[in-house]
Amino acid sequence: MNCGSAAVSDGIVKSETGPLPALPTLDDMQHWTRSIGQAQQLLLEYAAGAMTSQKPLEAAQTATQSALTSAPLMFQPELLAKVQSDFAKESIALWQRFLDADPSNNAPPENSPAARKDRRFADPKWSDNPFFDLMRQSYLLLSDYMLRLSDSVDGLDTQHKNQLKFATQGLIDALSPSNFPLTNPVVLEKTLESRGENLVRGLHHMLADMSKGQLTHTDGSKFELGVNIANTPGKVIKETPLYQLIQYEPTTKKVLETPLVIFPPWINRFYILDLAPHKSFVKWAVDQGISVFIVSWKSADASMKDLEWADYIVRGQVDAIDTIRELLDVKSVHTIGYCVAGTTLAATLAWLAARGEADKVKSATFFTAQVDFQDAGDLKLFVDDEQLKLVDQLAAPGYLDGRYMAATFNLLRGRDLIWNYVVNNYLLGADYPPFDLLYWNGDTTNLPAKWHRQYLTDLYRDNKLATPGAISIEGVPIDLRKVTTPAYIQAGREDHIAPLKSVWKLMEHFSGPARFLLAGSGHIAGVVNPPADNKYQYWTCAKTASTLDEFIASANETKGSWWPDWVEWLKTQDDATVPAKGARIPGKGALKALEPAPGRYVKSR
Known part of the structure; x- marks a missing residue:
């Protein structure tokens, strides 16, 4: 037989x-x-x-197509030969292992690329079945080969070489056998068990996402702004065509005399810092006895097509600072700028310093912000001429649909933010779990077209903010060297949006006293890390470090959240307190309450 x-x-x-x-x-x-x-x-x-439909589905565009098809690729001969030789040896060894009569010999050597641990293949089915084990190891080996091959390309400038590596990694992630039903043992088993119902549910999920032009990460029906998310008690006390100003209810009998105003990025909704109560930075800061204000930026529409950076600086941040100073009758305020709002806060400080008004800001805290974009990471791949033309086309109404920015950020971590959900929700047909952080991540904000293009060209591409006087705001040259305001600079160790090396450069451009802190995790989890969770860690350096390498060499690690370190530093700037009454209560001062927090701007779509 x-x-x-x-x-x-x-x-x-x-x-x-x-x-x-x-x-x-x-x-x-x-x-x-x-x-x-x-x-x-x-x-x-x-x-x-x-x-x-009158609104055809928008298609996400990659950042590399035109750059990589303009000329044939040339390779460095010696490096190419080594890569090919290593691949041939590993491939032969792989097949020899699987042709062996003993299945226990299928495991690759520890130093082999095929032995690399990968969450996509964590299920034992990938290793227990020789067919899928061979497929898994072959894929990992081929992935290593393709990445090393991209490194051996010669004759490309740095921008195009990085684009090639980015595109190669994207292709590798897309071709993973875990992404296809017939080559994923977990999906095959689920399909047989449910007799195909998982694929029907997955198809329903996929078509729903295609209809709205955005990948779904969580069940949005489980969240309601002002109810179980963004629900720290407060009032909107001011509204302009650009922003709403929210003042939060004090929870202590006394508060710091110097209030705090938070500037979140307008690329996203402000409530990243006011998620569920147990992880809300806003609520935690209020409970520390701080008078907290936050700016809720308006999601752009056609009426905002002519907005420029000057609007976000002068009619945004400076206007909010002056409003709070006048309302509470204080000389200065503490400030926080997150991401692009931190970049803008740096320019605001330089603008105030040039005008002799630096004392309006007592201190400035920067969450994962950049001012020098020389080492700004993979986002720089999206700012060549071809990509800027695409941005202009997409922003024809005068604003850029926030879904395009969401797609860009998803591409930066395609394995986690795209293919992981393709497998779980499209192939396995799993229901979306409720997760406030992912709900926020999908709650996109439109961006003013003119300012967004300025941001990409003047900052990311041309790096003008790092050059004194290269940018002027309403006739005032911006020179970061004039900033002497005490600064607290936080970076994320695994941040792919604002890389550690790039954030450190704030230390080199400012002239005032600065404390640098390195937090565990990345752009979001590295910031939103409440003490009660006791997660991650942070590093500080007791002595002055002139370079990032010196900081890393001398830094001390502390387990848990860095928030207590920040509030201790803040109180060293000014620990005077006042009773939490009068204008310290939202709506009880000269500015009356317009509506309860979180306000209508954050709910506009």
Whole structure:
């Protein structure tokens, strides 16, 4: 009898290599037919809707297509030869392991690329079955080869070389066998168990995402702004065409005399710092006895097409600072700028210093912010001429749809933010879990077209903010060297949006006293790390470090959240307190309450 032959005994299909799956019953066949019919119906309904829709689905564009097709690639001969030689040796060793009669010898050596740990293949099914184990190891080996091959390319400038590596990594992630139902043992098992229902549910998820032009990460129906997210008690006390100013209710009898105003990035909604109560930075700061204000930026529409950086500096940050100073009758305020709002805060400080008004700001805290974009990471791949033309096309209404920015940020971490959800929600048909951080991540904000292009060209591409006087705001040259305001600079060790090396450069451009702190995790989790969770860690340096390398060499690690370190530093700037009454209560001062927090701007779509 041949190896593939089978026999039937007592109604059981058997073969020499073990039992085979039983033939499908009539009920199985009817169920599969129904599943296929449902899938076809979903596709027909989607196609009909797409043909009659007045808003065709926008397609996400990659940052590398034109740059990588303009000329044939040349390779460094010696490096190319080594890469090819290593790949050949590893490939032969791989096949020898699997041709061995003993399956226990399938495991690769520890130093082999095929031995690399990868969360996509964590399920034991990838290793227990020789077929899928071979597929997994082959993929990891080929991935290593392709990445090393991209490093051996010669004749490209730095920008195009980085684009090639980025595109190669994106291609590798897309081609993972985990992303396809017939090459993913977990999906195959789920499909057989549910008789295809997982794929029908997944198709429903996929078509829904295509209709709204955005990948879904969580169940948005579980969250309501002002109810179980962004619900720290407060009032909107001012509204302009650019922002709403929120003042929060004090929870202590006394508060610091110097209030705090937080400037979140307008690329996202402000409530990243006011998520669920147990992880809200705003609530925590209020409970520390701080009078907290936050700016809620308006999501751009066609009326904001002519906004420039000067508007966010003068009619945004400076206006909010002056409003709070006048309301509470204080000389200065503490400030926080997160990401692009931190970049803008640096320019605001320089603008105030040039005008002799630096004393309006007692201190400035920067959450993962950049002012020198020389080492700004993968986002720089999206600012060549071809990509800027694409931005202009997408921003024709006068603003850029926030979904395009969301797609860009997803591309930066495609394995985690795209393909992970393709597998879980499209192939496995899993329901979306409720997660406030992912809900915020998908709550996109539109950006003013003119200012967004300025941001990409003047800062990311041309790095003008790092050059004294290269940028002027309403006739005032911006020189970061004039900033002497005490600064607290926080960076994330694994930040892919504002890389550590780039954030450190704030230390080199400012002239005042500065404390640098390195937090564990990345751009979001490195900032939103409440003490009660006791997660991650942070590093500080007791002595002055002139370079990042010196800081890393001398830094001391502390377990848990860095927030207590920050509030201790803040109180060293000014620890005077006043009773929490009068204008310290939202709506009880000269500015009356317009509406409860979080306000209408954050809810506008």
